[in-house]
Amino acid sequence: MADKTCMQADSASPQAVAFWRVGDWGFLAALGLALLTVVWCGRFSFKEGMLLEVTKSNGEAVASWAAQIAGRKGQPLTLATCASITGESPALQGQADWGSCRQALLAQGGPLAQLSNPFGPQNPVLGPRCDKKNKSMRGVVMLEKGTSSLPGMPAHVTWELLADEDALVRGMLLRVQACDAGGYALKIAEIKL
Amino acid sequence: MTSAGPTNPAEKAPGMGPGVGLRQRLYRLLLDAHTPGNWHQAVDRFLAILIIANLFALLFEHVEVIHSAYASWFHWFEVASVFIFTVEYLLRLYLAPEDPEFARARFKRWAYARSPFAIVDLLAILPFFLAMFVQLDLRVLRALRLLRLFKLLRVLVPAVHEFRALNRGRSFRQHVHALVWPSEHGGRLHHYFDTFLVVWVVISVVAVVLESVESIHYVLNLEFIVLDTVAAAIFTLEFMLRLFSVVEQPGYRGAVAGRFRYVRSPGALIDLIAILPFFLEVLLHHLIDLRFLRVFRLMRLLKLTRYTGATKNLGIVLKREWPVLLAATFIMMLLVVLTASLGYLFEHDAQPDKFENIPQSIYWAVVTLASVGYGDISPVTPAGRAMTIVLSLLGIGIFAIPAALLSSAFSDQLHIEREKLQNELFIMLADGVISADERETIEAEAKRLHLGRDEVDRLIEKARRQREAASNHSLMAMPQLIAQPAAAVERYRELLSQIRQLAVLGDNARMTELMASGDRATGFERQAWEWINQRIHEDVPPKRAD
Numbered sequence: 127m128a129d130k131t132c133m134q135a136d137s138a139s140p141q142a143v144a145f146w147r148v149g150d151w152g153f154l155a156a157l158g159l160a161l162l163t164v165v166w167c168g169r170f171s172f173k174e175g176m177l178l179e180v181t182k183s184n185g186e187a188v189a190s191w192a193a194q195i196a197g198r199k200g201q202p203l204t205l206a207t208c209a210s211i212t213g214e215s216p217a218l219q220g221q222a223d224w225g226s227c228r229q230a231l232l233a234q235g236g237p238l239a240q241l242s243n244p245f246g247p248q249n250p251v252l253g254p255r256c257d258k259k260n261k262s263m264r265g266v267v268m269l270e271k272g273t274s275s276l277p278g279m280p281a282h283v284t285w286e287l288l289a290d291e292d293a294l295v296r297g298m299l300l301r302v303q304a305c306d307a308g309g310y311a312l313k314i315a316e317i318k319l
Numbered sequence: 320m321t322s323a324g325p326t327n328p329a330e331k332a333p334g335m336g337p338g339v340g341l342r343q344r345l346y347r348l349l350l351d352a353h354t355p356g357n358w359h360q361a362v363d364r365f366l367a368i369l370i371i372a373n374l375f376a377l378l379f380e381h382v383e384v385i386h387s388a389y390a391s392w393f394h395w396f397e398v399a400s401v402f403i404f405t406v407e408y409l410l411r412l413y414l415a416p417e418d419p420e421f422a423r424a425r426f427k428r429w430a431y432a433r434s435p436f437a438i439v440d441l442l443a444i445l446p447f448f449l450a451m452f453v454q455l456d457l458r459v460l461r462a463l464r465l466l467r468l469f470k471l472l473r474v475l476v477p478a479v480h481e482f483r484a485l486n487r488g489r490s491f492r493q494h495v496h497a498l499v500w501p502s503e504h505g506g507r508l509h510h511y512f513d514t515f516l517v518v519w520v521v522i523s524v525v526a527v528v529l530e531s532v533e534s535i536h537y538v539l540n541l542e543f544i545v546l547d548t549v550a551a552a553i554f555t556l557e558f559m560l561r562l563f564s565v566v567e568q569p570g571y572r573g574a575v576a577g578r579f580r581y582v583r584s585p586g587a588l589i590d591l592i593a594i595l596p597f598f599l600e601v602l603l604h605h606l607i608d609l610r611f612l613r614v615f616r617l618m619r620l621l622k623l624t625r626y627t628g629a630t631k632n633l634g635i636v637l638k639r640e641w642p643v644l645l646a647a648t649f650i651m652m653l654l655v656v657l658t659a660s661l662g663y664l665f666e667h668d669a670q671p672d673k674f675e676n677i678p679q680s681i682y683w684a685v686v687t688l689a690s691v692g693y694g695d696i697s698p699v700t701p702a703g704r705a706m707t708i709v710l711s712l713l714g715i716g717i718f719a720i721p722a723a724l725l726s727s728a729f730s731d732q733l734h735i736e737r738e739k740l741q742n743e744l745f746i747m748l749a750d751g752v753i754s755a756d757e758r759e760t761i762e763a764e765a766k767r768l769h770l771g772r773d774e775v776d777r778l779i780e781k782a783r784r785q786r787e788a789a790s791n792h793s794l795m796a797m798p799q800l801i802a803q804p805a806a807a808v809e810r811y812r813e814l815l816s817q818i819r820q821l822a823v824l825g826d827n828a829r830m831t832e833l834m835a836s837g838d839r840a841t842g843f844e845r846q847a848w849e850w851i852n853q854r855i856h857e858d859v860p861p862k863r864a865d
Contacts, residue, residue: 143490149574150491153563160555167601168548175544182537258608308608313533 174307180244181265184251185304185314188267191237192300192317203294203319205230210237224269225290228252241267245307255287258309265305272299272316294319346417349410352477363474366407370470371518373400377464384538397464401447404467408440436473443467475511482508496564499557513626516557520622523550527616547616551597554619558590586625593619628767632736636728647720651688654717658684658710665703670696688714733768737778740764744782751786753779822848822855 194210201207208222209230231238232251243249245265253266271292272283285301302314339347347354349362380386380393415421415431424430431437446463449455485504486494497504498512505512526546529535536543562578571577581587596612603609624630637644659680666674673696674680683696687707698704743764747757765775788794792806793813800807821830834840834848 143488143493145489145491147490147492153492153559157556157559157563160559161552163598164548164552164555167598168544168551170601171544171548172541175541178540182540308610310610312537 177244177265178304178306178312181267181304181306182312182314184241184243184265185267185302185312187238187241188252188269189302189315189317191231192269192302192315192319195294196317196319203296208294209233222294223290224288224292224294227294228290256303256305256309256311260309263305263309264307267302267304267314268311270301270303272301274299342414343417345410346414350414350418366403367471367474369400369403370467372396373464373467376400377461378542380461382539382542397447401444404440404444404470408437408444411437411440439466439469439472443470475508478507478511481506492564493567495560496567499560499564500568516553517623517626519550519553520619523547524617524620526550527613527619530613547597550619551594554590554594554622558587558594561587561590589618589621589624593622628736632729632732636725636732639732640724640728643724644721647717647724650720651717654688654710654713655681655684658688658706658714661706661710662698662703665700665706666698669700669703684710687711689718690715736768737770740768740770741778741782741785744779745785745789748779748782748786818848818851819855822852827852 195203195207198207203222204220205222205226208227230236232241233239238251241251243251243265246262249262249264250266253263253268255263255268256266257263269288270285271288272285275282275284283299288300296319298319300317300319302317303311304314306312348357350359351357352359376393376396386393412428412431416427418427418431421427421430421434432441442463443466446455446460450460482497482505485506486497489497489504493504496502497506498509501509523546526543529539530543562581565571565581566574566577568577568581571581582591592615596609596615600609600612656677659677662680662683663674663677666680674683685691686693686696688710690711698707740761744753744761747753747761753761761775761779764770765772770778789799792800792803792809795803795806795810800810831848831852834845840848
């Protein structure tokens, strides 16, 4: 394993020399500083990693909500079903669109009201597409609807962001993604309503 | 060294013969560090690997997704580990009376059981057995399993003692140098340091590869961050230690100039590339997304080149052959440009989207000439196809030239290295024997050159024959005789003796007659012959000194 040339390398002097030299302390100080920098960088990365974990758990909560309403097979997708609200008002019994559903989900007492964006409370929780250049999009959870290819064509799903006016209907394919610290989308789950 | 090594240490190691009790035999075979050729090192190595495997199992068990998927695997691995550690503990306890450390104790096994290593060994297995009888918290049990790491001390402590002995009276920097650079003062601790680094290089590279798998990264995101931080800390420490102690290396003397020279060396640059992405990504995160730099962590694999001579040989080969390689590259470039131009000329009209211009045709030319042939772009015109046939056949030959050159030069280099080893063996055999130190050097060189034991033995035999031939003055060439007066005297005496034998045993009269007639011999030769002939019986040659 040892290189031959290196094997010959040695600097031992026959007489004993002082163990410590002044330069050694400088080296130890530099070493300590370098290791402290590693720890600081590691801590920073870990903190960002923790923020991503919270974002992921937000995404998982949204996925869990979507799976929950997907599980209620017999019920129509009304605003009441969407936001798990009980009530007889016509507004609640009508066909749910994503905009109103989202508002109801995040409203006080809604199933996802407790969610907050870990990268900044002012950042949206459920929002538009990830943007690497826009830092306020970090930690956002986004929902996309999938459109399958036509029968006879190669299997392929095209994803586009769920717009506020999009109606939530049975059989709809949803993809939950979260934006990480760099603005990259991280896939959480795919659910068929 | 020339004979085959011991195939069965139990038979070959000293103190293993008949008449030695089973306990003593077992001790010398498995645990005695002072019995050469036994299994002690293999046992230590196996246990060290098992301890490290246990550590990894423990770490992975903490990841719920992995643990739940492979719970039974983890369980049986734990059972097998405890079984092996228990056997080890009982064996050490049984063999304790043979250990010189406890030989003076009245109750030898009890003395062993109270020793720190034995207590660590016991703690490594006790929680497993305790859990059978007492309800223990799983987290406590796992934490106790961490104690197994202390078992490594059995290997590390003697290595540290050896290291301290080897470096007595030396400075702190020389200590650091002995630890990180190969030298005669490094001992086993240097070897462990190298092994530790190699293991971490492999772990960090595997982590980078696995990080690219989305499903794994999703689950192990935080674990990867911690792993990367630890790896960066280790490699930063290594880099700093090397930079600090490199001035002790020949060729790098001088606190500033030596270190600056080292920083510019390929080894140091590789070390730097291995750690820089970690720092840059965090320090410049607010300016630019440097996530792409993470791929450079794979460059850590290059750190392993420090431990193999293969890359060094490749570098030498490239340096030696670069003029030829340059010429071959030039021909290749010519052919590529020519092919691309012809392709554009013949195919542009038929396929303007694929052969839009000459630069675009270069891609097709390279793919065709290198015999890759993806098939995404192909000629359709008869002229284009005919040209492709000719150029493809040409390409096979031209593109193969650099590969053949490199292969041949690499083979030559290995041959040169082997010759170097043979020359070293020749020098080592000057005293007729190969000492333990020389054997160690030979083994290290053989490992570097990937030579098997048979091949080394063959080289030694060859060097021995050369040494014998070199010491035989009868076979020496004139320059060698000129350089060695003693051998020249011997040769002179031997030749003179042969002439006297000719004069006594040969047809003396006929030879004298022939010598005298014509131009068969010069005057000097004739006179010398006559002088010898006259004194044949006068002087009896003395016995040779050797």
